[in-house]
Amino acid sequence: MHARNYWGKTLTTIILTIGGILVALPFIWMILSSFKDEKEVLSIPPTLIPKHPTFHHYIELFQNLNFGTYFTNTLIIVVFSMFGLLLNTMAGYGFGKFHFKAKEFWFIIVLMTMMIPGQVSMIPTYLILNKMALTNTMAGIVLPGLVAAFNIFLIRQFMETIPDDLIEAARLDGAGEFYIFFRLIIPLSKPILAVQIILTFIGAWNSFLWPLIVANDESLYTLSVGLSLLQDENVTNYGLQMAGAAFMVIPILIIFIIFQKYIVEGFNFTGIK
Amino acid sequence: MTQAWLSSKKGFLSFHYFINGVLILKNKKARFIAVFLIIAALALSACSSGSSDSKSDDKTIKVWTMSPALKDFAKKYTKESGVKVEVQSIPWDSAHDKLLTAVASGKGPDVLQIGNTWVSEFAEAGTFLDLSKYIDDYDNLNPDNFYDSAIETTKYDGKTIGIPWYVDTRALFYRTDILADVGYPKGPETWDDMIDASKKLAARGKDQYAIDLPATDPQFPFMLAWEFGWNYDIDKGVDNFKEQSFKDAIALHHLFYKEGYSQTGKGKEFFQSFSDGSKPMFISGPWDIKTINDRAPEIKGKWDVRLMPKQENNKSMMGGAHLAVFHNSKKVDQALDFINWMADPETQVDWYKTNSELPANKKAWDDPVLADDPKISTFGEQLESTQALPLIPEYERMGQDLIDTLEQINRGGVDIDSALKDYQSKEEKVLKD
Amino acid sequence: MYKLKSKATPLFFIGPAVLLLVIFSVVPILISIGISFTDMNLIGLANWAQIKFVGIENYIDLFTDKVFIKSIGNTLFYVIIGVPLAVISSFVIALLLNQINKWLSATFRIIYYMPSITNIVAIAVVWGFLYNQDYGLFNYILSVFHIDGVAWLENPHIAKLSLILMAVWKSNGVSMLIFLAALQSIPRSQYEAADIDGASRWQKLIYITIPAMSFATFFVTVTTLIGWLQFFEEPFVMTEGGPLDSTNSMALFIYQEGFQFNEFGYGAAASVVLFAVIILATILQFKLRKSE
Numbered sequence: 001m002h003a004r005n006y007w008g009k010t011l012t013t014i015i016l017t018i019g020g021i022l023v024a025l026p027f028i029w030m031i032l033s034s035f036k037d038e039k040e041v042l043s044i045p046p047t048l049i050p051k052h053p054t055f056h057h058y059i060e061l062f063q064n065l066n067f068g069t070y071f072t073n074t075l076i077i078v079v080f081s082m083f084g085l086l087l088n089t090m091a092g093y094g095f096g097k098f099h100f101k102a103k104e105f106w107f108i109i110v111l112m113t114m115m116i117p118g119q120v121s122m123i124p125t126y127l128i129l130n131k132m133a134l135t136n137t138m139a140g141i142v143l144p145g146l147v148a149a150f151n152i153f154l155i156r157q158f159m160e161t162i163p164d165d166l167i168e169a170a171r172l173d174g175a176g177e178f179y180i181f182f183r184l185i186i187p188l189s190k191p192i193l194a195v196q197i198i199l200t201f202i203g204a205w206n207s208f209l210w211p212l213i214v215a216n217d218e219s220l221y222t223l224s225v226g227l228s229l230l231q232d233e234n235v236t237n238y239g240l241q242m243a244g245a246a247f248m249v250i251p252i253l254i255i256f257i258i259f260q261k262y263i264v265e266g267f268n269f270t271g272i273k
Numbered sequence: 274m275t276q277a278w279l280s281s282k283k284g285f286l287s288f289h290y291f292i293n294g295v296l297i298l299k300n301k302k303a304r305f306i307a308v309f310l311i312i313a314a315l316a317l318s319a320c321s322s323g324s325s326d327s328k329s330d331d332k333t334i335k336v337w338t339m340s341p342a343l344k345d346f347a348k349k350y351t352k353e354s355g356v357k358v359e360v361q362s363i364p365w366d367s368a369h370d371k372l373l374t375a376v377a378s379g380k381g382p383d384v385l386q387i388g389n390t391w392v393s394e395f396a397e398a399g400t401f402l403d404l405s406k407y408i409d410d411y412d413n414l415n416p417d418n419f420y421d422s423a424i425e426t427t428k429y430d431g432k433t434i435g436i437p438w439y440v441d442t443r444a445l446f447y448r449t450d451i452l453a454d455v456g457y458p459k460g461p462e463t464w465d466d467m468i469d470a471s472k473k474l475a476a477r478g479k480d481q482y483a484i485d486l487p488a489t490d491p492q493f494p495f496m497l498a499w500e501f502g503w504n505y506d507i508d509k510g511v512d513n514f515k516e517q518s519f520k521d522a523i524a525l526h527h528l529f530y531k532e533g534y535s536q537t538g539k540g541k542e543f544f545q546s547f548s549d550g551s552k553p554m555f556i557s558g559p560w561d562i563k564t565i566n567d568r569a570p571e572i573k574g575k576w577d578v579r580l581m582p583k584q585e586n587n588k589s590m591m592g593g594a595h596l597a598v599f600h601n602s603k604k605v606d607q608a609l610d611f612i613n614w615m616a617d618p619e620t621q622v623d624w625y626k627t628n629s630e631l632p633a634n635k636k637a638w639d640d641p642v643l644a645d646d647p648k649i650s651t652f653g654e655q656l657e658s659t660q661a662l663p664l665i666p667e668y669e670r671m672g673q674d675l676i677d678t679l680e681q682i683n684r685g686g687v688d689i690d691s692a693l694k695d696y697q698s699k700e701e702k703v704l705k706d
Numbered sequence: 707m708y709k710l711k712s713k714a715t716p717l718f719f720i721g722p723a724v725l726l727l728v729i730f731s732v733v734p735i736l737i738s739i740g741i742s743f744t745d746m747n748l749i750g751l752a753n754w755a756q757i758k759f760v761g762i763e764n765y766i767d768l769f770t771d772k773v774f775i776k777s778i779g780n781t782l783f784y785v786i787i788g789v790p791l792a793v794i795s796s797f798v799i800a801l802l803l804n805q806i807n808k809w810l811s812a813t814f815r816i817i818y819y820m821p822s823i824t825n826i827v828a829i830a831v832v833w834g835f836l837y838n839q840d841y842g843l844f845n846y847i848l849s850v851f852h853i854d855g856v857a858w859l860e861n862p863h864i865a866k867l868s869l870i871l872m873a874v875w876k877s878n879g880v881s882m883l884i885f886l887a888a889l890q891s892i893p894r895s896q897y898e899a900a901d902i903d904g905a906s907r908w909q910k911l912i913y914i915t916i917p918a919m920s921f922a923t924f925f926v927t928v929t930t931l932i933g934w935l936q937f938f939e940e941p942f943v944m945t946e947g948g949p950l951d952s953t954n955s956m957a958l959f960i961y962q963e964g965f966q967f968n969e970f971g972y973g974a975a976a977s978v979v980l981f982a983v984i985i986l987a988t989i990l991q992f993k994l995r996k997s998e
Binding site: 008009012013015016019020022023024025026027029030033042044045046087088090091093094095098099100103106109110111112113114115116117119120121123124125127128143144146147149150152153154157158160161177181191192194195198199202236238241242244245248249252253256257260261263264 | 730732735805807811814815820823824825829835883890922936938961973
């Protein structure tokens with residue numbers, strides 16, 4: 001039994017390693033290419049390791065990017081997106097664990113919002129923001145993306161695994177609804193919340209379209225917008241673009257490394273034997 | 274198994290009893306949430322009042338541009354005039370979206386940059402102020418200062434919607450050494466020469482081609498047609514595409530793929546195949562002088578730029594961008610004063626030095642910086658023989674459909690006559706709508 | 707504030723989110739549906755008085771538009787091949803990641819998530835090279851085995867499959883995370899009980915893991931299906947819908963009509979068709995799940 005297990009694990013590891021190399025290659029190429037000169041970046045066949053490593057692109061990046069403002073704006077959007085995540089979680093819990101009138105109807109409405117391509121609703125959304133006098137404001141940038149049907153749906157699905165009588169028991173003991181939500185539901189949802197935090201962070205960190213459309217002032221631009229400003233009209237500067245992408249991905253990796261362990265937390269205590 | 278399920282639930286329940294133990298906190302918790310919600314709401318509303326559009330004193334104008342370098346550049350103007358220029362840079366890829374929302378809401382800047390192929394679609398929607406009655410008041414805005422075809426692209430429906438800012442065009446890049454081997458040391462003068470040279474170049478062996486044609490560039494087939502003497506006449510509509518000269522241009526285009534002078538698939542990057550000689554010619558704009566210098570330094574001195582090959586003429590396209598005034602700007606005088614400054618020959622040379630974009634003002638070309646650079650002055654010469662793309666809002670679709678049609682001919686094996694017939698009926702519908 | 711009446715409670719939980727969704731998603735969708743019955747273009751956008759109601763003309767035009775019909779066919783092809791591939795592959799990766807030790811698993815989780823956070827331009831460049839007919843890696847490997855090169859992106863039939871492969875590669879990360887999280891919701895004790903009964907690994911997979919994961923599988927399938935029906939980015943960056951419209955998708959068609967050519971009415975009509983297809987597909991899935 002143990003021997004079989006050992007070989008199974010080795011085989012799994014080998015398969016995962018081969019797959020992993022294939023999967024990681026473009027990422028690695030992206031990072032390494034940020035240190036290549038323009039000539040090498042697009043050479044065919046491509047090189048993986050830079051022949052003449054250069055920090056040129058990073059220097060250009062930091063010289064030309066109005067880093068302070070863009071970074072602050074990006075962080076503000078990230079903070080609000082986490083507030084949005086709270087709203088999503090609350091809604092997912094509401095749909096998953098309560099019975100109320102027209103629940104199905106409202107849930108279908110929520111799902112419907114995932115189904116239309118974003119570009120189609122861009123102009124109507126902008127006009128609504130304009131009517132609310134929210135153009136050129138942080139609120140106008142944040143609000144349209146605050147709530148996402150994807151997240152609500154995910155939480156709702158996850159709530160199916162939490163037994164109803166658990167919540168009932170807490171109610172019988174006199175716990176309030178908030179209390180149940182924050183003290184019972186949220187800790188139980190840790191793995192799925194970790195996934196949500198990662199996804200929400202990435203979305204907010206990379207936010208591009210609304211900061212650009214809503215802002216009538218560069219002081220509301222984000223890092224993504226700032227980076228895309230460095231691109232030339234006619235000639236794509238791939239090295240610079242890769243340096244920008246590599247720079248943007250660092251915080252994402254950090255967040256991922258921190259939160260991925262909650263996704264599988266506790267697994268090792270009683271893992272499959 | 275039910276047993277196991279229950280035991281895990283017991284775990285949940287014990288957790289719940291633990292909660293009961295700290296029930297005393299619950300009011301605090303509720304209060305915390307309430308406070309959190311209020312703070313969030315306040316923060317949002319604070320942000321909304323934080324930055325407003327109300328910086329509308331007479332001493333400030335707002336400019337939208339796709340060239341971020343304008344931001345520092347415009348400080349010189351502020352120094353001279355005392356008017357502050359608030360520059361908002363917009364990435365090229367998203368500029369169209371940004372303009373759409375401005376059109377929809379009527380909230381735009383005072384001055385905006387507009388690529389000259391976008392002029393007609395946005396002009397038709399009334400995005401720009403008609404400048405006709407103002408241009409006489411400013412020295413530098415006189416149409417005679419600029420290239421004729423650039424001026425042509427500032428006109429829509431009898432109105433003047435902008436002033437040329439910078440221009441560009443296409444010319445032929447070629448390898449002097451390789452073209453000399455086939456008898457054209459100065460590059461092919463005419464399209465007949467080009468075909469002859471191409472035949473020899475493609476005969477060099479496998480994977481050897483003559484020229485990298487801009488296959489996805491909708492402007493290129495129009496350029497070919499102009500050179501055959503064709504021109505788009507707005508009054509004739511779809512009949513334009515029934516002319517023999519148009520068909521001749523398409524046939525020439527097809528010849529390069531049929532005979533293997535140009536590669537159908539993607540292949541290498543153009544600067545690589547230019548450098549290794551497998552595609553010793555390509556047609557492109559002035560920016561690629563720098564690209565070749567940077568990315569293919571090993572062929573320094575072995576390449577040059579020349580005018581487009583000639584058929585009946587050697588017309589190339591007129592590209593570039595204009596500066597326009599948004600239709601509801603309240604600061605028209607300040608906006609025009611700024612544009613007047615931008616159109617000044619001296620400023621134009623300065624802008625070329627700053628951002629390598631070619632001056633639209635012809636006088637600027639006398640400056641040694643441009644005149645003494647042989648490759649750049651070739652582009653200057655080519656600019657004298659340029660043509661504006663069809664100035665109709667449907668142009669964008671016409672060009673894209675033409676690219677699709679060419680793909681069907683060159684790749685799908687459809688014969689030219691029937692593909693063109695399809696194209697004509699398609700455009701007939703496009704123009705009618 | 708704290709003690710809510712039970713009727714108001716769900717309202718409090720879902721209210722804020724639903725309100726925001728209604729304002730910033732539902733209303734714009736309704737507006738778009740309205741636009742689909744008009745001839746709105748850039749002129750209409752600037753001046754609403756110029757917009758004409760055209761009834762269902764846009765819809766009639768759509769179903770006589772060869773490119774649109776082709777893009778529907780392509781989209782169905784993407785969905786039928788792509789969705790099962792994407793769901794199964796991410797499920798398998800999640801399962802495999804659960805089999806190995808903690809340290810390795812954490813490393814591989816990052817690696818397998820990487821495609822989701824790789825810049826699209828880098829993806830386009832690297833995959834463009836892999837698929838390059840003359841110099842690409844794939845054809846080089848084939849040539850080693852004396853197999854003729856494949857026209858990965860140039861052949862109208864193969865190009866679709868090439869884009870599917872690329873999209874599956876790119877989309878696995880997020881689904882994998884969801885499956886990993888879902889694996890945590892399976893009570894450990896179930897496996898323990900099964901061990902006592904002497905169940906094999908396969909039996910545990912089939913009788914415990916897969917049924918217990920059904921809520922997550924359902925979620926991933928529904929969202930993957932919606933995502934693939936909106937297939938856009940891969941043809942946009944790799945082929946622009948070519949060659950000969952063979953990789954054009956409905957979402958790309960909508961983008962081109964609406965935003966390249968400013969035909970907002972026509973583009974909106976196309977998106978309503980796509981919208982209807984997605985709703986039908988989703989309702990079908992919900993019905994199937996209920997009947998299970």
